[in-house]
Amino acid sequence: MLRIYPKQVSLKDWTKVTLWPMEPRDEARLHEFFCRIPEEDRKLLKEDVAHRAVVANWCRQIDYNRVIPILAEAGGKIVADATLHRRKFGWLQHVGEIRIVVDPEYRRKGLGSLLIEDLMLLAIDSKLERLFAELIASEIAAVRAFERAGFERMAHLPGFARDQNNAPQDLLLLTADISTANQPETCFY
Numbered sequence: 001m002l003r004i005y006p007k008q009v010s011l012k013d014w015t016k017v018t019l020w021p022m023e024p025r026d027e028a029r030l031h032e033f034f035c036r037i038p039e040e041d042r043k044l045l046k047e048d049v050a051h052r053a054v055v056a057n058w059c060r061q062i063d064y065n066r067v068i069p070i071l072a073e074a075g076g077k078i079v080a081d082a083t084l085h086r087r088k089f090g091w092l093q094h095v096g097e098i099r100i101v102v103d104p105e106y107r108r109k110g111l112g113s114l115l116i117e118d119l120m121l122l123a124i125d126s127k128l129e130r131l132f133a134e135l136i137a138s139e140i141a142a143v144r145a146f147e148r149a150g151f152e153r154m155a156h157l158p159g160f161a162r163d164q165n166n167a168p169q170d171l172l173l174l175t176a177d178i179s180t181a182n183q184p185e186t187c188f189y
């Protein structure tokens with residue numbers, strides 16, 4: 001299904017955005033993108049993306065069977081990064097995780113929803129059955145964006161995460177069941 005990329009989409013304000021799977025040559029621009037993300041948002045991400053070495057490592061170890069990173073570009077710069085993570089072995093190999101971050105200038109235009117939807121389709125195409133996202137409960141935008149895409153709140157872990165000031169924050173686990181999307185439609189004659 002990655003063959004559908006690169007593709008152009010229009011946001012709610014008609015901004016044209018191009019989506020494509022990350023390639024090694026995207027390293028410098030992807031690092032620039034993460035440096036534009038406000039620190040309070042960066043601190044909510046699972047990896048320290050402000051470090052060039054972290055991004056360089058991703059770009060050197062691209063393996064679409066393990067992580068599918070979809071990038072979005074508008075006005076000549078990368079404006080979003082959305083990733084679908086999966087395991088090749090073990091008891092979670094039918095489960096995928098979605099992570100996403102959008103440039104603050106491009107938020108509330110539908111880009112986050114478009115990317116979540118694309119990753120859900122890629123997950124279905126990869127025969128995954130469940131998806132999850134781990135979010136800080138106070139991140140209303142992220143929680144709503146995933147709920148709008150059909151994710152449901154499965155667990156609320158009080159004080160489980162830490163924010164940039166090392167203060168405890170509630171962690172929310174949202175999941176989506178995509179198992180039926182792979183089944184051929186039942187036909188009644």
Ligand SMILES: CC(C)(COP(=O)(O)OP(=O)(O)OC[C@H]1O[C@@H](n2cnc3c(N)ncnc32)[C@H](O)[C@@H]1OP(=O)(O)O)[C@@H](O)C(=O)NCCC(=O)NCCS
Pocket residue numbers: 041044098099100101102103106107108109110111112113114133134135139140141142143144145146148
């Ligand atoms: C979460 C995030 C990806 C959403 O991206 P986005 O492009 O703004 O998402 P959308 O425009 O598709 O918004 C989808 C819905 O989310 C909700 N939403 C988005 N931003 C919101 C905000 N600031 N306040 C309240 N609801 C919000 C709305 O319901 C919105 O739909 P609507 O605009 O039609 O009402 C973006 O805010 C972000 O990058 N946050 C920082 C990183 C993060 O927390 N990532 C999640 C961890 S995996």
